[in-house]
Amino acid sequence: MNLYLSRALKTSEGITMLWSKRALALSAIFWLYSGLSYAEKIECPQSLTENHKQYPLFNLDVFEGPPEEMGSLMPDSDEAAVWTLSDSQAAAKARNTAMFLVCQFKGTKKTVTLKIPASAKKCSAWIEGSAERTHITCE
Numbered sequence: 001m002n003l004y005l006s007r008a009l010k011t012s013e014g015i016t017m018l019w020s021k022r023a024l025a026l027s028a029i030f031w032l033y034s035g036l037s038y039a040e041k042i043e044c045p046q047s048l049t050e051n052h053k054q055y056p057l058f059n060l061d062v063f064e065g066p067p068e069e070m071g072s073l074m075p076d077s078d079e080a081a082v083w084t085l086s087d088s089q090a091a092a093k094a095r096n097t098a099m100f101l102v103c104q105f106k107g108t109k110k111t112v113t114l115k116i117p118a119s120a121k122k123c124s125a126w127i128e129g130s131a132e133r134t135h136i137t138c139e
Helices: 003-037 086-094
Strands: 047-050 053-064 082-084 099-105 111-116 122-128 133-138
Touching: 047 099, 053 086, 053 122, 053 133, 082 086, 086 099, 099 133
Parallel strands: none
Antiparallel strands: 047 053, 053 099, 082 122, 099 111, 122 133
């Protein structure tokens, strides 16, 4: 093989290998950063409209598995409406199922069911202001 051609091939392979290592490192950093900085959040709608009538958000249930299986969870304490999800998320994953948030509305039996993201660490509910606007989120 020609000496110049041999050197050119080695240089080309070295550049390709260096580029591949840098691309791999950058991809790993991006993947790690995006996973750490972004946790999906869900929130119950503030109201439900049915037959031209609005029903305000009123209550919730957190379920380990589909709601029809009746696996409703209790909040962490009686003082605050907070559900820490780590153990329940692990149990749901082991059972090959998910967790669900069921949003309830005052004056109707209709509900909104949302799948809680596997990345969610807690669900919480609180009332804001004198208008008693209810907020329910999982993140």
